[in-house]
Amino acid sequence: MHAQAARTPLTGRTGPYFGRFGGRFIPEALVAALEELDAAYRDALAEPEFMGRLDELHRTYVGRPSLITEAPRFARHAGGRAPARILLKREDLNHTGSHKINNAIGQALLTLRMGKTRVIAETGAGQHGVATATAAALLGLDAVVYMGEVDMRRQALNVVRMRLLGAEVIPVTSGSRTLKDAMNEAMRDWVTNVENTHYLIGSAAGPHPFPTMVRELQQVIGVEARRQTLALAGRLPDVVCACVGGGSNAIGIFHAFLDDPEVELVGLEAGGDGVETGRHAASVSGGGLGILHGTRTFVLQDAHGQTVESHSISAGLDYPGVGPQHAWLHDIGRARYASVPDAEAMEAFALLCRTEGIIPAIESAHALAGAIREGRRLGPDGIVLVNLSGRGDKDVDTAARYFGLLGEGSGE
Amino acid sequence: MSARATIERAKSEGRAALIGYLPVGFPDVATSVAAMRAMVAGGVDVLEVGLPYSDPLMDGPLIQRATEAALVGGATPADGFTAVREAGAPALVMTYWTLVDRYGVARFAADLAAAGGAGMITPDLIPDEAAGWHAAADEHGLDRVHLVAPTSTPERLALAARSSRGFLYAASLMGVTGERDLVSTTAKDLVARTKEVTDLPVCVGLGVGTGAQAAEVAGFADGVIVGSAFVRALMDAPDRASGLAAVEAVARELAAGVRKAASVAAT
Numbered sequence: 001m002h003a004q005a006a007r008t009p010l011t012g013r014t015g016p017y018f019g020r021f022g023g024r025f026i027p028e029a030l031v032a033a034l035e036e037l038d039a040a041y042r043d044a045l046a047e048p049e050f051m052g053r054l055d056e057l058h059r060t061y062v063g064r065p066s067l068i069t070e071a072p073r074f075a076r077h078a079g080g081r082a083p084a085r086i087l088l089k090r091e092d093l094n095h096t097g098s099h100k101i102n103n104a105i106g107q108a109l110l111t112l113r114m115g116k117t118r119v120i121a122e123t124g125a126g127q128h129g130v131a132t133a134t135a136a137a138l139l140g141l142d143a144v145v146y147m148g149e150v151d152m153r154r155q156a157l158n159v160v161r162m163r164l165l166g167a168e169v170i171p172v173t174s175g176s177r178t179l180k181d182a183m184n185e186a187m188r189d190w191v192t193n194v195e196n197t198h199y200l201i202g203s204a205a206g207p208h209p210f211p212t213m214v215r216e217l218q219q220v221i222g223v224e225a226r227r228q229t230l231a232l233a234g235r236l237p238d239v240v241c242a243c244v245g246g247g248s249n250a251i252g253i254f255h256a257f258l259d260d261p262e263v264e265l266v267g268l269e270a271g272g273d274g275v276e277t278g279r280h281a282a283s284v285s286g287g288g289l290g291i292l293h294g295t296r297t298f299v300l301q302d303a304h305g306q307t308v309e310s311h312s313i314s315a316g317l318d319y320p321g322v323g324p325q326h327a328w329l330h331d332i333g334r335a336r337y338a339s340v341p342d343a344e345a346m347e348a349f350a351l352l353c354r355t356e357g358i359i360p361a362i363e364s365a366h367a368l369a370g371a372i373r374e375g376r377r378l379g380p381d382g383i384v385l386v387n388l389s390g391r392g393d394k395d396v397d398t399a400a401r402y403f404g405l406l407g408e409g410s411g412e
Numbered sequence: 413m414s415a416r417a418t419i420e421r422a423k424s425e426g427r428a429a430l431i432g433y434l435p436v437g438f439p440d441v442a443t444s445v446a447a448m449r450a451m452v453a454g455g456v457d458v459l460e461v462g463l464p465y466s467d468p469l470m471d472g473p474l475i476q477r478a479t480e481a482a483l484v485g486g487a488t489p490a491d492g493f494t495a496v497r498e499a500g501a502p503a504l505v506m507t508y509w510t511l512v513d514r515y516g517v518a519r520f521a522a523d524l525a526a527a528g529g530a531g532m533i534t535p536d537l538i539p540d541e542a543a544g545w546h547a548a549a550d551e552h553g554l555d556r557v558h559l560v561a562p563t564s565t566p567e568r569l570a571l572a573a574r575s576s577r578g579f580l581y582a583a584s585l586m587g588v589t590g591e592r593d594l595v596s597t598t599a600k601d602l603v604a605r606t607k608e609v610t611d612l613p614v615c616v617g618l619g620v621g622t623g624a625q626a627a628e629v630a631g632f633a634d635g636v637i638v639g640s641a642f643v644r645a646l647m648d649a650p651d652r653a654s655g656l657a658a659v660e661a662v663a664r665e666l667a668a669g670v671r672k673a674a675s676v677a678a679t
């Protein structure tokens with residue numbers, strides 16, 4: 001039985017269920033829309049014209065394939081005298097500055113295909129909101145983005161970008177006023193306006209088919225990175241590191257490696273003040289089995305099943321759930337999930353800025369911190385591939401406050 | 413008496429049943445239970461006891477505010493069983509599924525049955541995901557009420573009907589809970605489509621708040637479901653006594669409404 005299981009490929013696994021996770025815990029009113037979407041995306045991805053159009057936009061608009069950059073100075077500073085090699089998959093160089101555009105462009109094309117005219121989205125860091133607003137502007141769709149009030153404050157730059165791109169940004173004032181509440185509000189909009197509206201979910205979370213569909217739109221990251229690593233290093237990496245909010249950039253880079261058992265996959269969740277303090281966003285490391293936003297997965301919750309507010313310096317990781325495929329990869333032991341506290345992520349953030357001239361998104365800095373840990377473990381023969389999921393322009397305010405860079409002094 | 417028997421007794425009186433929702437714990441557990449009793453005194457036939465949840469993504473701002481306050485006050489699923497026991501009318505729990513999932517569906521069903529509950533309405537548990545609940549409900553003789561929506565296909569209407577016991581909940585419009593100025597025109601059509609596939613009573617909820625609207629819906633449905641209007645009455649009241657009086661007055665108006673349709677239909 002074990003040999004049989006080992007032979008079943010992990011790539012290409014689709015929902016609705018990943019082991020005991022996934023499914024559709026949603027009102028009946030949305031079933032028709034989810035079935036329409038499920039059929040539309042599967043037809044589209046199997047159709048050469050659709051994939052051709054998506055590929056063309058990747059090449060001529062998004063800037064794919066994104067680069068692989070080796071980070072030797074970062075590796076040396078992080079790893080001491082005998083550092084492992086660290087390779088960065090540069091999703092930060094995509095148009096709009098993160099991996100989110102891969103998914104947004106794909107789903108916006110699907111929206112047109114389904115004959116809908118309006119997209120709505122939730123956003124935390126604002127990167128998915130910007131990506132959605134961008135895709136909508138490009139393809140002539142109306143866009144409405146829900147964003148928690150707290151996040152609008154900490155990612156103000158992205159609010160302006162969305163508005164410049166013609167999207168309406170609606171502040172969400174309920175609950176913790178962050179990503180999960182924005183998602184609640186977007187769901188309420190969707191059930192009301194589903195006839196002309198597509199809900200362009202920004203992560204590999206939510207009800208089926210979103211976790212599978214978003215994975216399929218993001219897996220290009222890993223397909224490219226696997227090929228690029230082979231070309232650059234002559235072999236596969238030992239470890240792949242990615243940050244995990246809802247899990248889209250992580251599953252996007254993991255997927256191509258799922259059936260390479262020699263490659264370890266490590267997801268880095270936001271540890272906030274530390275998982276032991278209860279103030280964190282690490283759903284796999286510190287959550288329980290529950291249902292959030294239509295999917296069964298690991299959720300930060302209290303003894304009664306009420307969602308507990310997540311905490312992270314990174315708005316994009318500040319989510320109390322995780323995509324069901326990650327929960328399953330954790331269950332079967334194919335991927336490992338660890339948490340990175342705010343302070344450690346900010347240290348990695350600063351180090352990449354100064355050693356490589358790259359300002360990463362604070363989300364991605366969690367993956368960099370994971371790469372430092374893994375590199376130290378592997379030593380000089382090791383290769384760590386990191387998904388640099390986004391750039392840090394949106395985070396300069398947070399970083400300025402964190403490092404004290406706005407005052408008279410040097411901030412050192 | 414079961415929910416279905418109550419709805420059918422109303423039918424034999426030539427009227428629709430009145431079904432009232434209130435979340436337990438708003439503004440506090442004792443007052444919410446007293447308010448449910450006031451609803452029954454005012455003419456509510458069947459109660460829906462809501463369990464407050466942190467992420468009520470099918471509720472509009474009014475019920476969101478009430479359930480948020482209930483959670484701040486510490487309301488738990490166990491308080492729901494207290495309400496079921498003391499409400500004084502057939503009572504079903506209405507809840508987001510994650511709370512039951514966490515409690516454990518078998519234990520939840522056992523405790524609900526022990527409290528004398530009639531069953532459960534599951535707005536975010538579609539029949540496709542409900543095998544565990546169906547088994548637990550059968551073991552304890554509980555009603556299982558699924559929803560149908562304007563977007564439900566004939567196949568899905570049939571699935572919901574096959575999967576339900578007690579009655580079917582027809583969500584009258586596409587949207588979240590809250591009062592509306594007009595009863596949606598889709599409601600009547602949905603009830604007609606549902607009745608083609610089932611003999612179960614079909615009750616209509618979402619957007620009904622006034623006696624006139626109740627009368628209109630009672631003209632084509634077996635039951636009229638009202639939530640936000642009761643919550644608003646309780647929320648707007650300056651003190652507990654006037655809140656309970658206001659809730660009872662709303663129930664009276666709606667109860668007159670479901671009877672007015674009968675007299676219109678009779679003439």
Ligand SMILES: Cc1ncc(COP(=O)(O)O)c(C=O)c1O
Binds near residue numbers: 124128249250363
């Ligand atoms: C740059 C960046 N990385 C990662 C994330 C986290 O999302 P996910 O886990 O879906 O990749 C975000 C979300 O906003 C982001 O902006």
